[in-house]
Amino acid sequence: MRAAVCAAHGPPETVRIGELPSPEPGPGEVAVRVGAAAVNFPDVLLIAGRYQVSVPTPFVPGSEFAGTVIGIGPHTAGFTVGDRVAGTGMYGAFAEEVAVPAAGLTRVPEGIDDRTAAAFGVAHRTAHHTLRSVVRVEPGDDVVVLGAGGGVGLAAVQLAAHLGARVIAVASSSEKLDAATENGAHHVINHRLRPLRDALRDAVPDGAAAVIDPVGGELSEPALRSLRRGGRFVTVGFASDVIPRIPLNLVLIKGVTVQGFQFGDISAGEFDRNERELRDLLATNEIRPHIGGVYPLDDVAAALRQVADGRAVGKVVVDVSR
Structure with missing residues (x-):
């Protein structure tokens, strides 16, 4: 072969x-x-x-x-x-x-x-398990997705929008942001054109419920700052090839949760539920x-x-x- x-x-x-x-x-x-x-x-x-x-x-x-x-x-x-x-x-x-x-x-x-x-x-399973069992997204939640044009990021945009969240997609090009818009993003930010901290302050003035970060690097800290008190920051990878250093005073002051995603951390019951939901979404063509x-x-x-x-x-x- x-x-x-x-x-x-x-x-x-x-x-x-x-x-x-x-x-x-x-x-x-x-x-x-x-x-x-x-x-x-x-x-x-x-x-x-x-x-x-x-x-x-x-x-x-x-x-x-x-x-x-x-x-x-x-x-x-x-x-x-x-x-x-x-x-x-x-x-x-x-x-x-x-x-x-x-x-x-x-x-x-x-x-x-x-x-x-x-x-x-891989991408949709990562995104769906993250949204359902780590973020526990609810309809109306503001969810910031970094790397929104990539595999995991675009899957997170699709699935968060399907779950009723208001999705703020962050990416590095108009092509990627166009794809995010086509797949359900409500607001898009090109982080190469404007400081991300300022753009997120305008997009979510009351703070986001969650950040999904498959990128790492210099985007992580300003995204963490965009969270409302009690929000969740979930890291799922480092596509930028740079592991960020997060000032822990932000975690203390804002009372946020910073968590890494691993499939093995999902309980058996929730894992099976999430997998059934994903299969149904694919089989019915609701998510492609x-x-x-x-x-x-x-x-x-x-x-x-x-x-x-x-x-x-x-x-x-x-x-x-x-």
């Missing part, structure tokens, strides 16, 4: 397309013919050897995919050959075939294509991921570069079927 291979840690351009043996599903695993795979920022960090978990080279990058079951390993139940599925993992998705634990797969709803199914996973770029497998390095440089609008997808 053809696959993208990271032979040595480095920039996206170190990834090359090569021929590898087809993976054999082991006990509890399923083999999937990949139709499409989505690019996430941690893929870039993993290839660079700068992620919080290190993967020895050589390896096949890619953490999110959708496709069709082509093989069932021993002692594996719940799926049959021909089932359409989507899944996530640490690596392996940028290939024509992948073998993964069956427990990590979900069925793709009827009528949903592989590109959409692949792009809907915004796909801002599609590349063939041969151009996977270019897809990774678009995400690495912060130029992606919504999700970038590698169409392996091409």
